[in-house]
Structure formats: C-alpha cells, structure tokens
Amino acid sequence: MTWKDPVKWEAMKNGKDCPFCLDIRLxxxxxxxxxxxxxxxxxxxxxxxxxxxxxxxxLKRHATELFELTADELSGYWQEVALVAKxxxxxxxxxxxxxxxxxxxxxxxxxHLFPQQIGNDPHAPIKQNAEEVFLTEAEYRQxxxxxxxxxxxxxxxxx
Amino acid sequence: MTWKDPVKWEAMKNGKDCPFCLDIRLxxxxxxxxxxxxxxxxxxxxxxxxxxxxxxxxLKRHATELFELTADELSGYWQEVALVAKxxxxxxxxxxxxxxxxxxxxxxxxxHLFPQQIGNDPHAPIKQNAEEVFLTEAEYRQxxxxxxxxxxxxxxxxx
Numbered sequence: 001m002t003w004k005d006p007v008k009w010e011a012m013k014n015g016k017d018c019p020f021c022l023d024i025r026l027x028x029x030x031x032x033x034x035x036x037x038x039x040x041x042x043x044x045x046x047x048x049x050x051x052x053x054x055x056x057x058x059l060k061r062h063a064t065e066l067f068e069l070t071a072d073e074l075s076g077y078w079q080e081v082a083l084v085a086k087x088x089x090x091x092x093x094x095x096x097x098x099x100x101x102x103x104x105x106x107x108x109x110x111x112h113l114f115p116q117q118i119g120n121d122p123h124a125p126i127k128q129n130a131e132e133v134f135l136t137e138a139e140y141r142q143x144x145x146x147x148x149x150x151x152x153x154x155x156x157x158x159x
Numbered sequence: 160m161t162w163k164d165p166v167k168w169e170a171m172k173n174g175k176d177c178p179f180c181l182d183i184r185l186x187x188x189x190x191x192x193x194x195x196x197x198x199x200x201x202x203x204x205x206x207x208x209x210x211x212x213x214x215x216x217x218l219k220r221h222a223t224e225l226f227e228l229t230a231d232e233l234s235g236y237w238q239e240v241a242l243v244a245k246x247x248x249x250x251x252x253x254x255x256x257x258x259x260x261x262x263x264x265x266x267x268x269x270x271h272l273f274p275q276q277i278g279n280d281p282h283a284p285i286k287q288n289a290e291e292v293f294l295t296e297a298e299y300r301q302x303x304x305x306x307x308x309x310x311x312x313x314x315x316x317x318x
Contacts, residue, residue: 002281002282003254003255065245066241066258067242071238075230077237078237079233082224082233085226086224089224089226095165096224096262098259100258101257102257104255104275104282105282116162116263118165122161122264125285
C-alpha cells in the first residue's frame, strides 16, 4: 500500500488497517525479529540482512509524522533511537550510522538504522532490499543478544 | 571528504575542519539559505530545490551520532525537527515527509526533510542532488517567509 491509493493512504495514516500495528509486537513476524520492547518503541531486526546491521525502531502507538507526538513521546522515542544506535555502533563498528524515517509503504512511524562500513560508497543511496540475504537462526540470535547486551549495559561481560 | 580517508574522517567526526561548523550560521552560504536559528539547531533551505521542499535542520554544535548528545540536547533537537516538519507540511502539502540523517559526506549531525508528493514513486530512493534546480531570489524568500510563519504561529495571517 502506498499513497497511489489516496483514500486508503489517508485511512492508513490515521491507523486503519495498519500492518505495523498488527505485528510489530510479535517475537517474530514474516519480516523481522523483536530485539527489545522499550517505553515508546519496539526494536526489530529485519530478517533480510543484505544491509548488514540494519535495525528498525518502531513507535509502539500509531502515528505518521514526528509532529503528531507529544513532547514527552518525541523525547522518549529519540532517547531510545539513540540507545539503539549506540548498540549498533558497538556491535557492527560502522564508520557512520544513517538514520531514516520514510514510511512510504507503511506510514507508521519507524526509524531505520543503517550502519555504513568503510567499504561502502558514501554517495550511493541506500537500497536495503535490493537483494535478500538471510542468516542462520543462530546468527540472528547472536546479533539480538549482543544488541540487547549493549542496551542493558552488560555487553562487556558477554564479549 | 568521506570515510575513504580514514584519518581525516575520524578527525572530522571529532570536529576538526568541519565545513558545517564554518558556514551553517551564515545567512547565505554556497549551498543554502538560513531559515531560522532555534535553540539547538539551524534550519536551512538548500539552493538546489530539485527535490522541492527539501529543508535541512543542522545541530548547532558539532556532533556526529545521536548518542553523543545529552538527553536535553536530543530532546530539544527533535522538538525542533518536528516543528520544521510541521512547517514543511503546511507549506508544501506532502502525502508523507521523509526524515534522514546521513552525514556520509560531512559528519556533522543534520536531518534532511524531504516532502513526498503524490506523483512521486514511493519505492524510489531519494537522490536530492541528481539534478540542479535553482529558484529565483523572490521564490526562495517566499518559501523562507512561509516556513518561518508556520514556525512562529503567524502562517494564517500571511496566506
């Protein structure tokens, strides 16, 4: 679904039939694994790791644009995105992290974190779904464990 | 400058020879116009308006990643990005706003706001510099005036 169907798009912006609302709290859904539930957000690891280290921080409640959030929600959400970014930094050692809120296919507020590695082209647009790269169950579990450990302050003890 | 020169990149991440630090406070620089100075950020309108409505919200002080900010800075910065997004919504009437922090060419924290219009392809990556489209001085001034008016609550009186 996109804005090419304007009536459905406006309804989805207001939360009607929003696929994120249905499945972002699940431990696993067809697209991703839950990494953590925080106060304002759910952190998810996409199954497709073609862009290695791609992580999503989705607002728990339905909203479309940043200005729809209260000051407290906005503040809390970005503290959480920053915490997840710190975890991505510790686990994947990027030279830069890219942060993006698009919502062009599902207008439920979520921020993509894309770690940029030194071998990447800094001018290239990010196409995280240009190919599909799936990991083993054990590899997903290891990444999730490491991200969780940074977020709860126990990373040094597991490395 | 990019991470392809790792020594200079690390220095620039720490604020050395950062081009944004030198020119983001200027009324005009070779790339953009100042729209507003807020508490944590400077709002700028790029001269290249190939992506119509493209606006940048740059952190005033030098920082690279979100987790380098204090809780108060992070909160204040995102209240300001949300305010600018509201202005972009009122002035350009997009079907969705995209928000992106890259910093792959200059690692000084800044968020791009890209209004998406109904004629756009929701699957296409954003290439805001793929072409160059410059406006007249009067057109830039009108956009700046309208953005400022939403931000200070006087938009209805100028329309």
